[in-house]
Amino acid sequence: MSLPIRNLAIIAHVDHGKTTLVDALLKQSGIFREGEEVPDCVMDSNDLERERGITILSKNTAVRFKETLINIVDTPGHADFGGEVERVLGMVDGCLLIVDANEGPMPQTRFVLKKALEKGLRPIVVINKIDRPRADPHAAVDKVLDLFIELGADDDQCEFPYLFASGLSGYAKTTMEEEGVDMQPLFDLILDRVPPPVGDPTKPLQLQVTTLDYSEYVGRIVIGRIHNGVIKAGQQAALVKEGGEIVKSKITKLMGFEGLNRVDMPEASAGYIVAVAGFADANIGETITCPNDPQALPLIKVDEPTLQMT
């Protein structure tokens, strides 16, 4: 499978509507079969998250639009997870910044936007919840621009494209005057403004471990982006550990993302975000590479306590 790809992160202050907006994208991309009930808050499936009311684990979702696979990676907004935010932002080429039209930018907006700007990303701004009676979408755009300037955004970043949206009602639009129809304006903007991932499929394999997960069937699962090369289910691969030690093993499972599910893939090439099983002791920041010519990517530091994965 080699569909064109876009990899983007979604960043926002808690409750500004990330989950609802991704639900709307999922619904429109037809991931859910007709008549199938879309579960409430699909991205917030983790109990701990629900309990705390904040999104704390990165989740991968993929939607399709016009034969392009759009990987959407959720980003924790809380400063305690700064290391995770940086890793997630290192995996993508663009981001959606969601801002509540009534509240405007809030502390977590500032925190995650700063990280995104530092990574050189050019955010797409979504002024959300415009259906609410006290919403002031234009004032919110002005405040977002002030924040970009304050955070030292460069000229290109300050010329951010923006849309007005109601994730809850399932529409996005370019001006407040027009009628909101569906999410297509946002899909179009993503395809237009988020660059396709760079990476050379002819080079030796390099995949950086960004997130860890676990399944009782296949054990530890690593999620990351293929920076270079091609990875195949069943192939031998090498893991370069933090100290430089090399562990060889077989890729027992290779999965891509489709909606909220993981789907088996025979192979995937540079640019794809995949989930891989076979390396029981892989850790965040390490590189899965080819066994003949193991080359690690620069290690990413983990500066927060290891999270309990479910």
Ligand code: GDP
């Ligand atoms: P998250 O924390 O950023 O994932 O935010 P959620 O998507 O969970 O939304 C937080 C709350 O805002 C929920 O009660 C949603 O129903 C509500 N909400 C989200 N999007 C909209 C919207 O476009 N309009 C209105 N009126 N409410 C929204």
